[in-house]
Amino acid sequence: MVLVTLAVAAGLVSTVAAKTCQNFTVPVTITSRNAVLNNFAVPSSPLDASTFALNITRQGGNATAMALTGYATISGTYNISAQWCTPNGQKSTGLQILTHGIGFDKTYWDLAFNSFSYSYVNTALSQGYDTFAYDRLGIGNSSHGDPRNEIQSFLEVAALAELTRQLRNGTISTIGSGYQKIVHVGHSFGSAQTYALVNQYPTISDGIVLTGFSMNSSFVPLFGAGNNFVLANTNQPFRLGNQPISEYNQAVQALGQAGISAQSAQVQAFVRQYGLTDYLAVPSPMTAPPLNYPDGYLANRDVNALQYLFLLPNYFDMNIAYYGEQGKQPVTIGEALTLGSIPMMNKYAGPVLVFTGSNDLPYCGGDCLATGGVGPSIPAAVSMNFPSAKAFTAYIQPNSGHGLNFHYNATAGYSYIQNWLKTQGL
Ligand SMILES: *[C@@H]1O[C@H](CO)[C@@H](O)[C@H](O)[C@H]1NC(C)=O
Ligand SMILES: *[C@@H]1O[C@H](CO)[C@@H](O)[C@H](O)[C@H]1NC(C)=O
Ligand SMILES: *[C@@H]1O[C@H](CO)[C@@H](O)[C@H](O)[C@H]1NC(C)=O
Protein backbone atom coordinates (compact mmCIF):
# COMPACT_ATOMS: atom_id res chain seq x y z
CA MET A 1 0.00 0.00 0.00
CA VAL A 2 2.87 2.30 0.75
CA LEU A 3 3.83 2.27 -2.92
CA VAL A 4 0.73 4.28 -3.60
CA THR A 5 2.50 7.26 -2.09
CA LEU A 6 5.25 6.84 -4.66
CA ALA A 7 2.85 7.42 -7.52
CA VAL A 8 3.54 10.48 -9.63
CA ALA A 9 2.85 13.38 -7.35
CA ALA A 10 0.65 15.27 -9.77
CA GLY A 11 -2.53 16.99 -8.71
CA LEU A 12 -0.62 19.20 -6.30
CA VAL A 13 -2.06 22.62 -5.80
CA SER A 14 0.19 25.35 -7.07
CA THR A 15 1.77 27.46 -4.33
CA VAL A 16 2.18 30.43 -6.64
CA ALA A 17 -0.50 32.77 -5.38
CA ALA A 18 -1.24 34.60 -8.60
CA LYS A 19 -1.82 31.64 -10.86
CA THR A 20 -5.22 30.67 -12.15
CA CYS A 21 -5.50 27.70 -14.47
CA GLN A 22 -8.40 25.92 -16.12
CA ASN A 23 -8.43 22.53 -17.79
CA PHE A 24 -10.80 21.93 -20.66
CA THR A 25 -11.21 20.23 -24.00
CA VAL A 26 -11.33 22.04 -27.33
CA PRO A 27 -12.89 20.20 -30.28
CA VAL A 28 -11.10 20.89 -33.57
CA THR A 29 -12.34 19.97 -37.04
CA ILE A 30 -9.30 19.62 -39.27
CA THR A 31 -7.96 18.20 -42.50
CA SER A 32 -4.45 17.36 -43.63
CA ARG A 33 -2.57 15.59 -46.38
CA ASN A 34 -0.93 12.69 -44.59
CA ALA A 35 1.60 10.11 -45.68
CA VAL A 36 0.39 6.53 -46.17
CA LEU A 37 3.12 4.46 -44.57
CA ASN A 38 1.83 0.97 -45.25
CA ASN A 39 5.21 -0.52 -46.18
CA PHE A 40 6.08 -0.56 -42.47
CA ALA A 41 4.15 -2.94 -40.24
CA VAL A 42 2.55 -1.44 -37.11
CA PRO A 43 4.75 -2.72 -34.25
CA SER A 44 2.62 -5.08 -32.19
CA SER A 45 5.06 -7.43 -30.49
CA PRO A 46 7.99 -6.47 -28.25
CA LEU A 47 10.66 -7.16 -30.87
CA ASP A 48 8.79 -5.18 -33.57
CA ALA A 49 9.65 -2.01 -31.65
CA SER A 50 13.36 -2.75 -32.11
CA THR A 51 12.79 -3.65 -35.76
CA PHE A 52 11.25 -0.21 -36.18
CA ALA A 53 14.29 1.37 -34.48
CA LEU A 54 16.59 -0.48 -36.89
CA ASN A 55 14.44 0.65 -39.81
CA ILE A 56 14.66 4.34 -38.88
CA THR A 57 18.37 4.40 -37.99
CA ARG A 58 19.87 2.53 -40.96
CA GLN A 59 22.74 4.59 -42.40
CA GLY A 60 22.16 6.12 -45.80
CA GLY A 61 18.48 5.16 -45.70
CA ASN A 62 15.35 7.31 -45.76
CA ALA A 63 12.84 5.37 -43.65
CA THR A 64 9.95 7.67 -44.60
CA ALA A 65 10.54 6.98 -48.29
CA MET A 66 10.82 3.23 -47.57
CA ALA A 67 7.53 3.16 -45.67
CA LEU A 68 5.63 5.45 -48.06
CA THR A 69 3.03 4.07 -50.45
CA GLY A 70 1.27 7.39 -51.21
CA TYR A 71 -0.65 10.25 -49.65
CA ALA A 72 -4.18 10.53 -48.33
CA THR A 73 -6.43 13.29 -47.02
CA ILE A 74 -7.36 12.81 -43.38
CA SER A 75 -10.29 14.76 -41.90
CA GLY A 76 -11.99 14.61 -38.57
CA THR A 77 -13.13 16.26 -35.38
CA TYR A 78 -10.76 15.64 -32.50
CA ASN A 79 -10.62 16.66 -28.85
CA ILE A 80 -7.62 18.63 -27.70
CA SER A 81 -6.97 18.65 -23.95
CA ALA A 82 -5.74 22.05 -22.83
CA GLN A 83 -4.66 23.98 -19.79
CA TRP A 84 -5.08 27.76 -19.92
CA CYS A 85 -3.43 29.90 -17.25
CA THR A 86 -3.52 33.58 -16.37
CA PRO A 87 -1.39 35.42 -13.80
CA ASN A 88 -4.24 36.55 -11.58
CA GLY A 89 -7.47 35.29 -13.08
CA GLN A 90 -7.53 38.30 -15.39
CA LYS A 91 -6.62 37.98 -19.01
CA SER A 92 -3.43 39.57 -20.30
CA THR A 93 -3.08 40.89 -23.82
CA GLY A 94 -0.36 38.43 -24.80
CA LEU A 95 -0.77 34.66 -25.02
CA GLN A 96 1.88 31.97 -25.39
CA ILE A 97 0.81 28.71 -27.05
CA LEU A 98 3.03 25.90 -25.75
CA THR A 99 3.62 22.75 -27.82
CA HIS A 100 5.44 19.91 -26.05
CA GLY A 101 7.88 17.43 -27.59
CA ILE A 102 8.16 13.64 -27.78
CA GLY A 103 8.07 11.84 -24.44
CA PHE A 104 5.89 14.42 -22.69
CA ASP A 105 2.46 16.02 -22.52
CA LYS A 106 1.33 19.54 -21.65
CA THR A 107 2.62 19.14 -18.09
CA TYR A 108 6.16 19.46 -19.53
CA TRP A 109 5.59 23.21 -19.27
CA ASP A 110 4.31 23.11 -15.69
CA LEU A 111 5.91 20.22 -13.82
CA ALA A 112 4.42 19.82 -10.37
CA PHE A 113 7.80 18.44 -9.18
CA ASN A 114 9.26 20.28 -6.17
CA SER A 115 6.24 22.61 -5.84
CA PHE A 116 6.40 23.72 -9.48
CA SER A 117 9.89 25.17 -9.11
CA TYR A 118 10.78 24.11 -12.69
CA SER A 119 7.65 25.61 -14.25
CA TYR A 120 7.84 27.42 -17.59
CA VAL A 121 4.23 28.48 -17.06
CA ASN A 122 5.02 30.17 -13.75
CA THR A 123 7.95 32.04 -15.33
CA ALA A 124 5.79 33.28 -18.22
CA LEU A 125 2.90 34.28 -15.90
CA SER A 126 5.30 36.22 -13.68
CA GLN A 127 6.20 38.32 -16.73
CA GLY A 128 2.56 39.11 -17.49
CA TYR A 129 1.79 36.51 -20.17
CA ASP A 130 -1.09 34.06 -20.34
CA THR A 131 -0.30 30.50 -21.40
CA PHE A 132 -2.18 27.86 -23.35
CA ALA A 133 -0.56 24.43 -23.11
CA TYR A 134 -2.17 21.42 -24.75
CA ASP A 135 -1.59 17.73 -25.28
CA ARG A 136 -0.60 17.28 -28.92
CA LEU A 137 -3.21 15.44 -30.99
CA GLY A 138 -2.77 11.70 -30.40
CA ILE A 139 -1.11 12.12 -26.99
CA GLY A 140 -2.21 12.22 -23.35
CA ASN A 141 -5.81 13.35 -22.82
CA SER A 142 -6.24 14.54 -26.42
CA SER A 143 -7.88 12.16 -28.90
CA HIS A 144 -5.74 9.16 -29.81
CA GLY A 145 -5.78 7.69 -33.30
CA ASP A 146 -4.22 5.34 -35.81
CA PRO A 147 -0.50 5.46 -34.96
CA ARG A 148 0.70 4.94 -38.52
CA ASN A 149 -1.40 6.87 -41.01
CA GLU A 150 -3.39 9.31 -38.83
CA ILE A 151 -1.32 10.66 -35.92
CA GLN A 152 1.40 12.36 -37.94
CA SER A 153 3.06 15.76 -37.80
CA PHE A 154 0.87 17.05 -40.66
CA LEU A 155 -2.43 16.50 -38.81
CA GLU A 156 -0.96 17.84 -35.55
CA VAL A 157 0.12 21.05 -37.29
CA ALA A 158 -3.44 21.38 -38.65
CA ALA A 159 -4.70 21.08 -35.06
CA LEU A 160 -2.24 23.73 -33.84
CA ALA A 161 -3.34 26.08 -36.63
CA GLU A 162 -7.01 25.59 -35.77
CA LEU A 163 -6.38 26.12 -32.04
CA THR A 164 -4.55 29.35 -32.88
CA ARG A 165 -7.46 30.60 -35.01
CA GLN A 166 -9.91 29.90 -32.21
CA LEU A 167 -7.67 31.63 -29.66
CA ARG A 168 -7.36 34.68 -31.92
CA ASN A 169 -11.00 35.08 -32.77
CA GLY A 170 -12.38 34.25 -29.36
CA THR A 171 -14.48 31.19 -30.11
CA ILE A 172 -13.36 29.17 -27.07
CA SER A 173 -16.11 29.84 -24.56
CA THR A 174 -14.02 29.24 -21.40
CA ILE A 175 -11.56 31.90 -22.56
CA GLY A 176 -13.96 34.42 -24.04
CA SER A 177 -12.65 37.20 -26.25
CA GLY A 178 -9.71 36.53 -28.53
CA TYR A 179 -6.03 37.40 -28.11
CA GLN A 180 -4.39 40.00 -30.28
CA LYS A 181 -0.82 38.98 -29.56
CA ILE A 182 0.04 35.31 -29.84
CA VAL A 183 3.49 33.78 -29.55
CA HIS A 184 4.19 30.10 -30.26
CA VAL A 185 6.72 28.27 -28.08
CA GLY A 186 7.73 24.70 -28.84
CA HIS A 187 10.02 22.06 -27.44
CA SER A 188 11.78 19.59 -29.76
CA PHE A 189 9.07 17.94 -31.95
CA GLY A 190 6.82 20.78 -30.75
CA SER A 191 9.40 23.21 -32.18
CA ALA A 192 9.45 21.31 -35.47
CA GLN A 193 5.65 21.64 -35.61
CA THR A 194 5.86 25.35 -34.76
CA TYR A 195 8.43 25.71 -37.57
CA ALA A 196 6.06 23.98 -40.00
CA LEU A 197 3.07 26.03 -38.78
CA VAL A 198 4.61 29.43 -39.49
CA ASN A 199 5.88 28.34 -42.89
CA GLN A 200 2.40 27.17 -43.87
CA TYR A 201 0.65 30.20 -42.31
CA PRO A 202 3.24 33.00 -42.17
CA THR A 203 0.93 35.51 -40.44
CA ILE A 204 -0.46 33.14 -37.80
CA SER A 205 2.15 33.99 -35.14
CA ASP A 206 3.60 37.21 -33.75
CA GLY A 207 6.82 35.52 -32.70
CA ILE A 208 8.20 32.01 -32.29
CA VAL A 209 10.49 30.37 -29.76
CA LEU A 210 11.96 27.02 -30.79
CA THR A 211 13.45 25.34 -27.72
CA GLY A 212 15.50 22.13 -27.92
CA PHE A 213 15.93 22.59 -31.66
CA SER A 214 18.30 22.91 -34.61
CA MET A 215 18.01 22.03 -38.30
CA ASN A 216 20.95 19.63 -38.15
CA SER A 217 19.59 16.12 -38.75
CA SER A 218 22.89 14.27 -38.24
CA PHE A 219 22.14 13.27 -34.66
CA VAL A 220 18.46 12.36 -34.89
CA PRO A 221 19.39 8.64 -35.24
CA LEU A 222 20.94 8.82 -31.75
CA PHE A 223 17.44 9.69 -30.56
CA GLY A 224 15.88 6.86 -32.57
CA ALA A 225 18.32 4.36 -31.07
CA GLY A 226 18.62 5.90 -27.60
CA ASN A 227 14.94 5.44 -26.81
CA ASN A 228 15.41 1.68 -26.78
CA PHE A 229 11.81 1.63 -28.02
CA VAL A 230 9.20 -0.68 -26.52
CA LEU A 231 5.43 -0.87 -26.91
CA ALA A 232 3.99 1.79 -24.61
CA ASN A 233 1.00 -0.29 -23.49
CA THR A 234 3.09 -3.11 -22.05
CA ASN A 235 5.89 -0.89 -20.72
CA GLN A 236 3.54 0.87 -18.29
CA PRO A 237 0.60 -1.54 -18.24
CA PHE A 238 -1.41 0.33 -15.59
CA ARG A 239 -0.89 3.82 -17.03
CA LEU A 240 -0.05 3.73 -20.75
CA GLY A 241 -1.83 0.39 -21.21
CA ASN A 242 -5.20 -0.73 -19.91
CA GLN A 243 -4.45 -3.10 -17.02
CA PRO A 244 -7.01 -2.62 -14.22
CA ILE A 245 -5.68 -0.83 -11.17
CA SER A 246 -6.91 -3.76 -9.03
CA GLU A 247 -4.06 -5.81 -10.51
CA TYR A 248 -1.65 -3.08 -9.55
CA ASN A 249 -2.87 -3.31 -5.99
CA GLN A 250 -2.29 -7.07 -6.10
CA ALA A 251 1.26 -6.48 -7.37
CA VAL A 252 1.89 -4.12 -4.48
CA GLN A 253 0.58 -6.74 -2.06
CA ALA A 254 2.84 -9.35 -3.64
CA LEU A 255 5.83 -7.10 -3.03
CA GLY A 256 4.74 -6.82 0.59
CA GLN A 257 4.56 -10.61 0.85
CA ALA A 258 8.06 -10.86 -0.62
CA GLY A 259 9.23 -9.13 2.55
CA ILE A 260 9.78 -5.70 1.10
CA SER A 261 9.77 -3.25 3.99
CA ALA A 262 6.82 -0.96 4.15
CA GLN A 263 9.12 2.00 4.72
CA SER A 264 8.77 4.26 1.78
CA ALA A 265 12.47 5.07 1.26
CA GLN A 266 13.38 1.38 1.19
CA VAL A 267 10.59 0.52 -1.20
CA GLN A 268 11.57 3.40 -3.44
CA ALA A 269 15.19 2.23 -3.48
CA PHE A 270 14.06 -1.31 -4.29
CA VAL A 271 11.82 -0.13 -7.13
CA ARG A 272 14.64 1.90 -8.62
CA GLN A 273 17.34 -0.72 -8.13
CA TYR A 274 15.35 -3.43 -9.87
CA GLY A 275 14.00 -1.22 -12.63
CA LEU A 276 10.33 -1.49 -11.63
CA THR A 277 9.51 2.21 -12.09
CA ASP A 278 7.64 1.75 -15.35
CA TYR A 279 5.84 -1.41 -14.36
CA LEU A 280 4.51 0.31 -11.25
CA ALA A 281 3.59 3.66 -12.87
CA VAL A 282 -0.08 4.50 -12.32
CA PRO A 283 -2.49 7.11 -13.71
CA SER A 284 -2.38 10.52 -12.09
CA PRO A 285 -4.55 10.79 -10.08
CA MET A 286 -4.96 7.04 -9.53
CA THR A 287 -8.68 7.38 -10.18
CA ALA A 288 -8.09 8.67 -13.73
CA PRO A 289 -8.60 6.11 -16.49
CA PRO A 290 -5.45 4.54 -17.96
CA LEU A 291 -4.34 6.04 -21.28
CA ASN A 292 -4.95 2.77 -23.14
CA TYR A 293 -2.67 3.37 -26.13
CA PRO A 294 -3.01 0.93 -29.02
CA ASP A 295 -0.03 -0.93 -30.52
CA GLY A 296 2.17 1.29 -32.68
CA TYR A 297 2.59 3.81 -29.87
CA LEU A 298 6.21 3.42 -28.72
CA ALA A 299 7.87 4.58 -25.50
CA ASN A 300 11.43 4.90 -24.28
CA ARG A 301 12.32 1.73 -22.39
CA ASP A 302 13.28 3.12 -18.98
CA VAL A 303 14.77 5.92 -16.91
CA ASN A 304 18.20 5.16 -18.36
CA ALA A 305 16.91 5.92 -21.85
CA LEU A 306 15.24 9.07 -20.51
CA GLN A 307 18.53 10.23 -19.04
CA TYR A 308 20.42 9.48 -22.23
CA LEU A 309 17.94 11.43 -24.38
CA PHE A 310 17.16 14.37 -22.16
CA LEU A 311 19.49 14.92 -19.20
CA LEU A 312 22.98 16.25 -18.59
CA PRO A 313 24.62 14.43 -15.65
CA ASN A 314 25.40 16.58 -12.58
CA TYR A 315 22.89 19.22 -13.62
CA PHE A 316 19.64 17.58 -12.57
CA ASP A 317 18.03 16.16 -9.44
CA MET A 318 17.91 12.35 -9.63
CA ASN A 319 14.31 12.40 -8.39
CA ILE A 320 13.14 14.52 -11.33
CA ALA A 321 14.43 11.84 -13.71
CA TYR A 322 12.16 9.26 -12.06
CA TYR A 323 9.35 11.80 -11.94
CA GLY A 324 9.68 12.33 -15.69
CA GLU A 325 9.85 8.59 -16.33
CA GLN A 326 6.66 7.91 -14.37
CA GLY A 327 4.82 10.63 -16.29
CA LYS A 328 6.26 9.94 -19.74
CA GLN A 329 4.29 9.78 -22.99
CA PRO A 330 4.82 7.75 -26.16
CA VAL A 331 5.42 8.58 -29.83
CA THR A 332 3.55 7.07 -32.77
CA ILE A 333 5.42 5.52 -35.66
CA GLY A 334 3.60 8.00 -37.90
CA GLU A 335 5.08 10.86 -35.88
CA ALA A 336 8.58 9.38 -35.93
CA LEU A 337 8.39 9.03 -39.72
CA THR A 338 7.10 12.60 -40.33
CA LEU A 339 9.19 14.41 -37.70
CA GLY A 340 11.71 15.56 -40.31
CA SER A 341 9.17 16.50 -42.97
CA ILE A 342 9.73 20.24 -42.74
CA PRO A 343 10.88 22.62 -45.49
CA MET A 344 14.47 23.86 -45.49
CA MET A 345 13.46 27.43 -46.34
CA ASN A 346 10.90 29.00 -44.02
CA LYS A 347 8.63 31.81 -45.24
CA TYR A 348 8.07 33.26 -41.76
CA ALA A 349 8.87 36.96 -41.39
CA GLY A 350 8.34 37.53 -37.64
CA PRO A 351 10.98 37.27 -34.89
CA VAL A 352 12.57 33.88 -34.18
CA LEU A 353 14.40 32.65 -31.08
CA VAL A 354 16.12 29.27 -31.07
CA PHE A 355 16.91 28.23 -27.49
CA THR A 356 18.79 24.95 -27.05
CA GLY A 357 20.65 23.27 -24.18
CA SER A 358 24.46 23.31 -24.48
CA ASN A 359 24.60 19.50 -24.45
CA ASP A 360 21.45 18.69 -26.41
CA LEU A 361 21.64 15.15 -27.78
CA PRO A 362 19.21 14.89 -30.75
CA TYR A 363 19.87 18.31 -32.26
CA CYS A 364 23.55 18.85 -31.35
CA GLY A 365 24.98 15.36 -30.77
CA GLY A 366 25.77 16.30 -27.17
CA ASP A 367 27.72 19.50 -27.90
CA CYS A 368 26.09 22.51 -29.54
CA LEU A 369 29.36 24.41 -29.73
CA ALA A 370 31.24 21.71 -31.69
CA THR A 371 30.70 23.17 -35.15
CA GLY A 372 34.10 22.38 -36.59
CA GLY A 373 34.64 26.12 -36.86
CA VAL A 374 31.50 26.79 -38.93
CA GLY A 375 29.58 29.44 -36.98
CA PRO A 376 29.24 29.93 -33.24
CA SER A 377 26.88 27.00 -32.57
CA ILE A 378 24.79 24.38 -34.34
CA PRO A 379 21.49 26.14 -33.45
CA ALA A 380 22.90 29.46 -34.77
CA ALA A 381 22.87 27.93 -38.26
CA VAL A 382 19.04 27.92 -38.16
CA SER A 383 19.25 31.61 -39.17
CA MET A 384 19.86 30.39 -42.74
CA ASN A 385 16.47 28.66 -42.74
CA PHE A 386 14.69 31.95 -41.95
CA PRO A 387 15.82 34.32 -44.70
CA SER A 388 12.84 36.66 -44.11
CA ALA A 389 12.76 36.73 -40.29
CA LYS A 390 12.46 40.22 -38.80
CA ALA A 391 14.91 39.22 -36.06
CA PHE A 392 16.79 36.02 -35.32
CA THR A 393 18.54 35.00 -32.09
CA ALA A 394 20.12 31.68 -31.17
CA TYR A 395 20.76 31.20 -27.47
CA ILE A 396 22.63 28.30 -25.86
CA GLN A 397 21.36 27.54 -22.37
CA PRO A 398 24.44 26.46 -20.37
CA ASN A 399 24.67 23.20 -18.41
CA SER A 400 21.60 21.66 -19.98
CA GLY A 401 20.64 18.64 -22.06
CA HIS A 402 17.68 18.32 -24.43
CA GLY A 403 15.07 18.19 -21.63
CA LEU A 404 15.55 21.84 -20.71
CA ASN A 405 12.86 21.87 -18.04
CA PHE A 406 14.52 19.11 -15.98
CA HIS A 407 17.74 20.97 -15.24
CA TYR A 408 18.48 22.94 -12.07
CA ASN A 409 18.82 26.24 -13.91
CA ALA A 410 15.69 25.82 -16.08
CA THR A 411 13.77 28.86 -14.88
CA ALA A 412 16.75 31.22 -15.39
CA GLY A 413 16.71 30.08 -19.00
CA TYR A 414 12.96 30.60 -19.17
CA SER A 415 13.43 34.16 -17.90
CA TYR A 416 15.83 34.75 -20.78
CA ILE A 417 13.02 33.74 -23.16
CA GLN A 418 10.52 36.18 -21.58
CA ASN A 419 13.09 39.00 -21.74
CA TRP A 420 13.77 38.23 -25.40
CA LEU A 421 10.03 38.44 -26.13
CA LYS A 422 9.93 41.88 -24.46
CA THR A 423 12.86 43.10 -26.58
CA GLN A 424 10.78 42.13 -29.62
CA GLY A 425 7.84 44.17 -28.34
CA LEU A 426 5.85 41.03 -27.61
C1 LIG B 1 -5.59 20.26 -14.44
O1 LIG B 1 -4.71 19.36 -15.08
C2 LIG B 1 -3.47 19.19 -14.42
C3 LIG B 1 -2.64 18.31 -15.28
O2 LIG B 1 -2.41 18.95 -16.49
C4 LIG B 1 -3.71 18.60 -13.04
O3 LIG B 1 -2.47 18.49 -12.37
C5 LIG B 1 -4.61 19.52 -12.27
O4 LIG B 1 -4.93 18.93 -11.04
C6 LIG B 1 -5.89 19.78 -13.03
N1 LIG B 1 -6.65 20.79 -12.34
C7 LIG B 1 -7.93 20.65 -12.10
C8 LIG B 1 -8.58 21.80 -11.40
O5 LIG B 1 -8.55 19.66 -12.44
C1 LIG C 1 10.89 -2.63 -41.25
O1 LIG C 1 11.23 -2.46 -42.62
C2 LIG C 1 10.81 -3.54 -43.45
C3 LIG C 1 11.27 -3.20 -44.87
O2 LIG C 1 12.63 -3.05 -44.90
C4 LIG C 1 9.33 -3.71 -43.43
O3 LIG C 1 8.95 -4.83 -44.20
C5 LIG C 1 8.87 -3.91 -42.02
O4 LIG C 1 7.45 -3.93 -41.96
C6 LIG C 1 9.37 -2.78 -41.13
N1 LIG C 1 8.97 -3.08 -39.76
C7 LIG C 1 8.75 -2.13 -38.86
C8 LIG C 1 8.22 -2.58 -37.55
O5 LIG C 1 8.97 -0.95 -39.06
C1 LIG D 1 12.76 11.12 -47.34
O1 LIG D 1 11.62 10.72 -48.06
C2 LIG D 1 10.49 11.56 -47.93
C3 LIG D 1 9.33 10.89 -48.62
O2 LIG D 1 9.64 10.57 -49.93
C4 LIG D 1 10.83 12.91 -48.51
O3 LIG D 1 9.72 13.79 -48.38
C5 LIG D 1 12.03 13.48 -47.79
O4 LIG D 1 12.42 14.70 -48.38
C6 LIG D 1 13.19 12.51 -47.81
N1 LIG D 1 14.22 13.01 -46.91
C7 LIG D 1 15.46 13.21 -47.30
C8 LIG D 1 16.39 13.74 -46.27
O5 LIG D 1 15.85 12.99 -48.43
Ligand SMILES: *[C@@H]1O[C@H](CO)[C@@H](O)[C@H](O)[C@H]1NC(C)=O
Ligand atom coordinates in the same frame (compact mmCIF):
# COMPACT_ATOMS: atom_id res chain seq x y z
C1 LIG E 1 -14.82 14.66 -27.20
O1 LIG E 1 -15.21 14.76 -25.85
C2 LIG E 1 -16.61 14.75 -25.70
C3 LIG E 1 -16.95 15.07 -24.26
O2 LIG E 1 -15.96 14.63 -23.39
C4 LIG E 1 -17.15 13.40 -26.14
O3 LIG E 1 -18.54 13.35 -26.01
C5 LIG E 1 -16.77 13.18 -27.60
O4 LIG E 1 -17.14 11.89 -28.01
C6 LIG E 1 -15.29 13.34 -27.80
N1 LIG E 1 -15.00 13.34 -29.20
C7 LIG E 1 -13.99 12.64 -29.72
C8 LIG E 1 -13.77 12.78 -31.19
O5 LIG E 1 -13.25 11.94 -29.06
Ligand SMILES: *[C@@H]1O[C@H](CO)[C@@H](O)[C@H](O)[C@H]1NC(C)=O
Ligand atom coordinates in the same frame (compact mmCIF):
# COMPACT_ATOMS: atom_id res chain seq x y z
C1 LIG F 1 -13.20 31.67 -35.69
O1 LIG F 1 -12.41 30.56 -36.07
C2 LIG F 1 -13.14 29.37 -36.27
C3 LIG F 1 -12.15 28.28 -36.50
O2 LIG F 1 -11.34 28.50 -37.58
C4 LIG F 1 -14.10 29.58 -37.41
O3 LIG F 1 -14.86 28.40 -37.58
C5 LIG F 1 -15.02 30.72 -37.11
O4 LIG F 1 -15.82 30.99 -38.23
C6 LIG F 1 -14.22 31.97 -36.75
N1 LIG F 1 -15.15 32.97 -36.27
C7 LIG F 1 -15.00 34.25 -36.54
C8 LIG F 1 -16.00 35.15 -35.93
O5 LIG F 1 -14.11 34.66 -37.26
Ligand SMILES: *[C@@H]1O[C@H](CO)[C@@H](O)[C@H](O)[C@H]1NC(C)=O
Ligand atom coordinates in the same frame (compact mmCIF):
# COMPACT_ATOMS: atom_id res chain seq x y z
C1 LIG G 1 -6.34 13.63 -17.88
O1 LIG G 1 -7.70 13.44 -17.53
C2 LIG G 1 -7.92 12.93 -16.23
C3 LIG G 1 -9.41 12.73 -16.04
O2 LIG G 1 -9.88 11.84 -16.98
C4 LIG G 1 -7.36 13.91 -15.22
O3 LIG G 1 -7.54 13.39 -13.94
C5 LIG G 1 -5.88 14.15 -15.48
O4 LIG G 1 -5.39 15.14 -14.62
C6 LIG G 1 -5.67 14.61 -16.91
N1 LIG G 1 -4.26 14.72 -17.17
C7 LIG G 1 -3.75 15.65 -17.94
C8 LIG G 1 -2.26 15.66 -18.10
O5 LIG G 1 -4.43 16.46 -18.52
Ligand SMILES: *[C@@H]1O[C@H](CO)[C@@H](O)[C@H](O)[C@H]1NC(C)=O
Ligand atom coordinates in the same frame (compact mmCIF):
# COMPACT_ATOMS: atom_id res chain seq x y z
C1 LIG H 1 25.70 18.74 -38.09
O1 LIG H 1 26.73 19.32 -37.32
C2 LIG H 1 27.94 18.61 -37.37
C3 LIG H 1 28.91 19.29 -36.41
O2 LIG H 1 28.99 20.66 -36.68
C4 LIG H 1 28.46 18.58 -38.79
O3 LIG H 1 29.65 17.81 -38.84
C5 LIG H 1 27.41 17.95 -39.70
O4 LIG H 1 27.84 18.02 -41.04
C6 LIG H 1 26.10 18.68 -39.57
N1 LIG H 1 25.07 17.94 -40.30
C7 LIG H 1 24.17 18.52 -41.06
C8 LIG H 1 23.20 17.61 -41.75
O5 LIG H 1 24.10 19.71 -41.18
Ligand SMILES: *[C@@H]1O[C@H](CO)[C@@H](O)[C@H](O)[C@H]1NC(C)=O
Ligand atom coordinates in the same frame (compact mmCIF):
# COMPACT_ATOMS: atom_id res chain seq x y z
C1 LIG I 1 21.58 29.86 -15.70
O1 LIG I 1 20.90 30.33 -16.86
C2 LIG I 1 21.13 31.69 -17.14
C3 LIG I 1 20.23 32.05 -18.34
O2 LIG I 1 20.60 31.32 -19.45
C4 LIG I 1 22.59 31.94 -17.41
O3 LIG I 1 22.81 33.31 -17.61
C5 LIG I 1 23.42 31.45 -16.23
O4 LIG I 1 24.80 31.54 -16.57
C6 LIG I 1 23.08 30.00 -15.92
N1 LIG I 1 23.80 29.59 -14.73
C7 LIG I 1 24.41 28.40 -14.67
C8 LIG I 1 25.12 28.13 -13.38
O5 LIG I 1 24.42 27.61 -15.57
